Amino acid sequence: EAGVAQSPRYKIIEKRQSVAFWCNPISGHATLYWYQQILGQGPKLLIQFQNNGVVDDSQLPKDRFSAERLKGVDSTLKIQPAKLEDSAVYLCASSLERGTGELFFGEGSRLTVL
Amino acid sequence: AQSVTQPDIHITVSEGASLELRCNYSYGATPYLFWYVQSPGQGLQLLLKYFSGDTLVQGIKGFEAEFKRSQSSFNLRKPSVHWSDAAEYFCAVAPRDFQKLVFGTGTRLLVSP
Numbered sequence: 001e002a003g004v005a006q007s008p009r010y011k012i013i014e015k016r017q018s019v020a021f022w023c024n025p026i027s028g029h030a031t032l033y034w035y036q037q038i039l040g041q042g043p044k045l046l047i048q049f050q051n052n053g054v055v056d057d058s059q060l061p062k063d064r065f066s067a068e069r070l071k072g073v074d075s076t077l078k079i080q081p082a083k084l085e086d087s088a089v090y091l092c093a094s095s096l097e098r099g100t101g102e103l104f105f106g107e108g109s110r111l112t113v114l
Numbered sequence: 115a116q117s118v119t120q121p122d123i124h125i126t127v128s129e130g131a132s133l134e135l136r137c138n139y140s141y142g143a144t145p146y147l148f149w150y151v152q153s154p155g156q157g158l159q160l161l162l163k164y165f166s167g168d169t170l171v172q173g174i175k176g177f178e179a180e181f182k183r184s185q186s187s188f189n190l191r192k193p194s195v196h197w198s199d200a201a202e203y204f205c206a207v208a209p210r211d212f213q214k215l216v217f218g219t220g221t222r223l224l225v226s227p
Contacts, residue, residue: 004157033215042118042204042217043158056214091157103215105157 002026004106006092012112018080021109025073025094031055032069033103034077035091043091049075082113116141118207118218126224127195135190135221137205145207147188148215149179153201161203164188175199200225 005024013019025032030051035043046065048056051072060067064083069075079086089110093103119138127133139145146165150158162173169181179190188205205218 040219042206042219044217045214048214093158102160102163103158105159107155107157 004092004094004104006090006106006109008109009107010110010112012114013082014114015084016081018078019082019111020079021077021090021092021111023075023077023092023106025075025092026104029094029096029104030072031095031097032075033091033093033095034067034075035093037089037091037108039088046077046090079111082111084113087111087113116145116207116209116216118205118216120203120205120218120221122221123219124222124224126226128226129197130194133190133192133195133199133223135203135205135223137188137190137218139186139188139205139207141186141207141209143210144183145209147179147181148206148208149173149177149188149190150204150206150217151175151201152204152220158204161190195223195225197225197227199223 007022032049034046036046037043046060047067049069052069067077089108091108093105095103117140121136148163149161151161152158161177162171164171164181172178177192181188202220202222204220206215208215
């Protein structure tokens with residue numbers, strides 16, 4: 001069974017530029033999550049989708065971050081414009097359904113903002 | 115406020131020695147409890163979880179964890195550490211309605227020969 005796929009693995013941009021990250025969850029997983037992991041910290045939930053609807057985006061900085069999950073499968077996380085403090089690893093995870101506690105994570109996309 | 119605390123940032127253990135990683139939580143009611151492991155350059159992988167029942171739970175890779183309600187703790191243990199266990203370990207909690215999974219700051223495990 002294929003795991004959660006993310007791309008790109010690494011991205012370096014200058015502040016005020018834009019960037020987009022892509023995630024393909026495990027087939028059949030209804031719930032998709034984007035987490036931000038800053039160096040030295042635990043992952044922080046940015047947004048959670050159930051199928052293609054948003055369940056929780058309370059910690060998403062909506063003035064610069066946006067995310068979508070078209071057709072309830074792939075998802076894209078965008079940052080525009082980027083700030084220095086956005087440097088982090090962006091982790092995508094999926095689960096078969098909410099409430100199981102077992103999230104399957106991708107390898108992450110490491111963003112460096114200069 | 116709901117929180118998860120992993121008091122040890124780094125721990126070094128000799129190969130073959132036992133391991134205990136600490137996790138304390140602060141929640142209104144007993145949450146669901148998890149331990150995840152993150153190897154370098156890899157995503158997080160679930161080691162084990164506690165929902166209810168037996169307070170000693172077994173996980174993958176020889177790990178176990180014990181839930182202690184009186185101490186609000188969910189410590190991870192392994193009787194004999196292998197060099198391949200070197201990684202970062204995250205404790206995580208979720209409320210019973212599973213609205214959100216909240217992670218601790220992690221403990222980096224180093225294994226010495």
